[in-house]
Amino acid sequence: MKITEVRAKRVNGDNRLVGIAAITIDECFVVHELRIIEGKNGLFVAMPSRKMPNGEFKDVAHPINTETRSIIEKEVLDAFEKLPENKIE
Numbered sequence: 148m149k150i151t152e153v154r155a156k157r158v159n160g161d162n163r164l165v166g167i168a169a170i171t172i173d174e175c176f177v178v179h180e181l182r183i184i185e186g187k188n189g190l191f192v193a194m195p196s197r198k199m200p201n202g203e204f205k206d207v208a209h210p211i212n213t214e215t216r217s218i219i220e221k222e223v224l225d226a227f228e229k230l231p232e233n234k235i236e
Contacts, residue, residue, distance in 0.1 A: 148215065149173055153226040155183070165190070166230075168223045178208055181219075183227050190227070192220045 152171035158164060166183035180195040194209040210216040 148218070150218065150222045153222050155223060155227040155230060157227075157230055157232075166227050168192070168227065170219060170223065181223055183223065190224055192223045 150170050150172055151174045153168060154170075155166055155168040157166050163185040164182055165185050168181040168183060169177060169179040170181065171177050178195065182193040182195075184191055184193050195207045196204040197207055199205050210219060
């Protein structure tokens with residue numbers, strides 16, 4: 148798997164949300180709505196999810212193993228950190 152494109156933007160989010168991203172995998176599959184969150188130990192990437200009737204959130208798409216999650220998180224956070232600080236959408 149190779150992430151061939153990352154699009155990230157800063158947002159004025161509620162609580163800890165600081166950005167949103169989309170990734171393209173192998174130039175043929177796109178995952179939208181990855182959320183960049185300010186956590187207790189720094190930034191992390193949350194996978195796209197939906198709110199269930201019971202109020203819990205369930206991932207719509209997510210990596211199956213730790214290695215893939217690490218690759219996605221590194222690529223997204225690298226792209227996010229290159230954005231200008233003052234450009235918020």
